[in-house]
Amino acid sequence: MSVEAQTVIEGEKFFRCTSSLDCGGRCPLRVHVNDGVITRIEGDDYADSDGQLRACLRGRAYRQFIYHKDRLKFPMKRVGERGEKKFERISWDEAMDTIVTNLTRVKEKYGEKSLFFTSGGHLGALHTAGSLSKALAMFGGYTTLYGNISSEGAVYAVMSSYGDVMVGHGREDLLNAKLIIMWGWDPVRMISGTDCILNLTKAKEKGIPIILIDPRYTHTGAVFADEWIPIIPGTDAAMMAAMANVIVKKNLQDQTFLDKYTVGFDVFKDYVLGTDDGIEKTPEWASKICGVPAQRIEDLALQYATTKPACLMDCQGPARASMGEQYNRAAITLTNMTGNVGKPGGSACGGLMGIPYGHMFRSAGIPGMRNPAEAGGPSIRGTLDLNLRLVRRIHTNRVFDAMLHGTAAGYPADIHAAWFAGGNVMTQRGNLNKGDKALKSLDFTCGQDLFLTPTMRYCDIVLPVSSFAEKNDLTRPWPSGPYLTYANKAIEPLGECKTDWQIGNLFAEKLGINDFDEHTEDEWLRLFIENNPEYKEHIKDYDKFKAEGIHRIKMDDTYVAFRKEIEDPENNPFKTPSGKIELFSQRLADLDDPKVPPVAKYITSPEDRNDPLMEKYPLQLLSPHPRVRAHSMLQNVAWLEETEPHAMWINPVDAEPRGIKDGDEVYVFNDRGKLAIPAWVTRRILPGVISIYEGTYFEPDEEGICRNGCVNVLTNDTYSPGGAAALKSCLVEVSTT
Ligand SMILES: Nc1nc2c(c(=O)[nH]1)N[C@H]1C(S)=C(S)[C@@H](COP(=O)(O)OP(=O)(O)OC[C@H]3O[C@@H](n4cnc5c(=O)[nH]c(N)nc54)[C@H](O)[C@@H]3O)O[C@H]1N2
Ligand SMILES: Nc1nc2c(c(=O)[nH]1)N[C@H]1C(S)=C(S)[C@@H](COP(=O)(O)OP(=O)(O)OC[C@H]3O[C@@H](n4cnc5c(=O)[nH]c(N)nc54)[C@H](O)[C@@H]3O)O[C@H]1N2
Numbered sequence: 001m002s003v004e005a006q007t008v009i010e011g012e013k014f015f016r017c018t019s020s021l022d023c024g025g026r027c028p029l030r031v032h033v034n035d036g037v038i039t040r041i042e043g044d045d046y047a048d049s050d051g052q053l054r055a056c057l058r059g060r061a062y063r064q065f066i067y068h069k070d071r072l073k074f075p076m077k078r079v080g081e082r083g084e085k086k087f088e089r090i091s092w093d094e095a096m097d098t099i100v101t102n103l104t105r106v107k108e109k110y111g112e113k114s115l116f117f118t119s120g121g122h123l124g125a126l127h128t129a130g131s132l133s134k135a136l137a138m139f140g141g142y143t144t145l146y147g148n149i150s151s152e153g154a155v156y157a158v159m160s161s162y163g164d165v166m167v168g169h170g171r172e173d174l175l176n177a178k179l180i181i182m183w184g185w186d187p188v189r190m191i192s193g194t195d196c197i198l199n200l201t202k203a204k205e206k207g208i209p210i211i212l213i214d215p216r217y218t219h220t221g222a223v224f225a226d227e228w229i230p231i232i233p234g235t236d237a238a239m240m241a242a243m244a245n246v247i248v249k250k251n252l253q254d255q256t257f258l259d260k261y262t263v264g265f266d267v268f269k270d271y272v273l274g275t276d277d278g279i280e281k282t283p284e285w286a287s288k289i290c291g292v293p294a295q296r297i298e299d300l301a302l303q304y305a306t307t308k309p310a311c312l313m314d315c316q317g318p319a320r321a322s323m324g325e326q327y328n329r330a331a332i333t334l335t336n337m338t339g340n341v342g343k344p345g346g347s348a349c350g351g352l353m354g355i356p357y358g359h360m361f362r363s364a365g366i367p368g369m370r371n372p373a374e375a376g377g378p379s380i381r382g383t384l385d386l387n388l389r390l391v392r393r394i395h396t397n398r399v400f401d402a403m404l405h406g407t408a409a410g411y412p413a414d415i416h417a418a419w420f421a422g423g424n425v426m427t428q429r430g431n432l433n434k435g436d437k438a439l440k441s442l443d444f445t446c447g448q449d450l451f452l453t454p455t456m457r458y459c460d461i462v463l464p465v466s467s468f469a470e471k472n473d474l475t476r477p478w479p480s481g482p483y484l485t486y487a488n489k490a491i492e493p494l495g496e497c498k499t500d501w502q503i504g505n506l507f508a509e510k511l512g513i514n515d516f517d518e519h520t521e522d523e524w525l526r527l528f529i530e531n532n533p534e535y536k537e538h539i540k541d542y543d544k545f546k547a548e549g550i551h552r553i554k555m556d557d558t559y560v561a562f563r564k565e566i567e568d569p570e571n572n573p574f575k576t577p578s579g580k581i582e583l584f585s586q587r588l589a590d591l592d593d594p595k596v597p598p599v600a601k602y603i604t605s606p607e608d609r610n611d612p613l614m615e616k617y618p619l620q621l622l623s624p625h626p627r628v629r630a631h632s633m634l635q636n637v638a639w640l641e642e643t644e645p646h647a648m649w650i651n652p653v654d655a656e657p658r659g660i661k662d663g664d665e666v667y668v669f670n671d672r673g674k675l676a677i678p679a680w681v682t683r684r685i686l687p688g689v690i691s692i693y694e695g696t697y698f699e700p701d702e703e704g705i706c707r708n709g710c711v712n713v714l715t716n717d718t719y720s721p722g723g724a725a726a727l728k729s730c731l732v733e734v735s736t737t
């Protein structure tokens, strides 16, 4: 422990830490340690309470996570069937030897592409699977995933429109808005940056009108919204097109802005007026699709177009659907029509909401190494053609299908072995019953985690990983800053746990690679700061940064996406081919595919309400992120579970005819799977829609029913034409038997 620990209570030290989980925020924590054991975890003590970055209930419960009785402490080998929980303790030597022997065997028999590798779980700089991916590249290479399961729809929308992903504003900018529309955005639950809720609270106190558009009356809606407009999932682009229609008909669009900064608005105008396809996108037209009364659509359009500046907050979740990117593309079009881009109090839309400072997209880490298994073939740089992007990689929501069907089905490889270095695919990807077959079909599997997750249960060798409190690292604010964090090691690793970095090094050592790791932990972390422009600009004194655990970046003005592009367009073109914001994208037009229209459009898609499958499975299933977990992490932490037991949201209109009463255990099913879960009968969800939070472990019983309510036994393992994982496009039925 190199940082000078501070003493507040006799015999007790505290360490300045943060988590590194994929949790929606990044909170300073004070981890109190007595005799090598964590006794308490407290939040930020920054003197200026307005600038405090306060941890949510999850951060406050980390002690039960770190010391959970189910923590893995030793390497293990599987002694039962894949998927069962039967394992035996082995030594690190035996574990690593088994891995090397089997991977070598598979590589020699089937080639390097037959090894699948994926990582995740730790949003830090050093203790990630960086060293392991480097060692695997030296070993010969591997096949991996393409696409961000969180935000690929949003990424597609912003890259085609703006050519850039930095589309967020500093959270304090919410106070500059005269109207806030939360369109599928629920930050009370998903956090959206640790400084978000304080600023939203201030916006509310300031009297700024706040409107929620969501199929669910969310926690954010309940606390902050003046009005909830429920909407049928997957139809946002229709309602947005109708708002655009109203704005155009009243000539309320900011034509000067559109002419100066954008291209192709006329093509979108032809779409909303129906001059191109004969269907005018009126509020009446949209109302039949999205379920929102026509008058309400018209009034909102007028309010939005005449209130300046107005902040339209779209997000990533609604875009995780079979035509998801159109929601973000349409939101981008609306915010441009009203001239709200690049301006304080406005928004660029696009669902990513990141700002550059401390943003997870800007990483520091061990320099990577080219993966030889991906060599050759066409360059995919800059292309929006998803098929091209998938030439060498497997779509992130298609991993199981690729394992089962391989090159015969057009995938880049036939997978025979897999290494899961973090991430929990057997809970967090669509269609887990297919996953069960896929993982059972492999020759060899291994992985590392803090827990015996469902994914680890399918591994032949399982390695135990240290938690964030057991290592020093730079951690990344999610999704925005403006601050940088350092998580200090507070305790020694539990049992024989190692970090991913150490595991990568050990694997390289076993392979006989000499001088693989050039630096110690402390040297690496110092180097990351020296070599990364973002850190280097702000961190002048490493030791001070380490001791304080956080560096708050003083900003002259709040960060506003594209401010300089709008204020000084001559010198700051957008990074699109035209140098302007592309409401019409020629790159998309060139693809000549009706499913990737060059302007935003409402298009029906599989497993929305137009699908004939509705007759068999008449309910749309949403699976938002859980308030009491970070995906599948913080599973079984009693303090958290107690605050919100796992349950399915269902409207009384759907519950009554099915004989479902509040608290009843019900079955939810479709052709992909079946789960059991208690029902929460509530008017907080639109009729025809149910909701189950993602992230409870996949625990099928002997009949294949997941009695732990893991929603991904039901979801699709497909993706949209723009690459969004289609997890929210899912039709089901519910019954009591
Ligand atoms: N139905 C449905 N499914 C979804 C979503 C949805 O909205 N609906 N959302 C999707 C989204 S946005 C995401 S980001 C994904 C998340 O999907 P994953 O990243 O696969 O899920 P996590 O539960 O975050 O898994 C992280 C795992 O890493 C482990 N871990 C933590 N720290 C470390 C470490 O330092 N090293 C290692 N080796 N392991 C570590 C944790 O114990 C945990 O098991 O889920 C997706 N799945
Ligand atoms: N507590 C907690 N916070 C988290 C996470 C976590 O696991 N737990 N995960 C983090 C991660 S990795 C990510 S990517 C983000 C995810 O953030 P998001 O992806 O935005 O969150 P989701 O929970 O998927 O959904 C947001 C809202 O969209 C609504 N919604 C769903 N479908 C539609 C639709 O068709 N139209 C409209 N208008 N609304 C719809 C849902 O009801 C929900 O309220 O959250 C982060 N924050």
Ligand SMILES: [Mo]
Binding pocket: 149, 150, 151
């Ligand atoms: Mo995510």
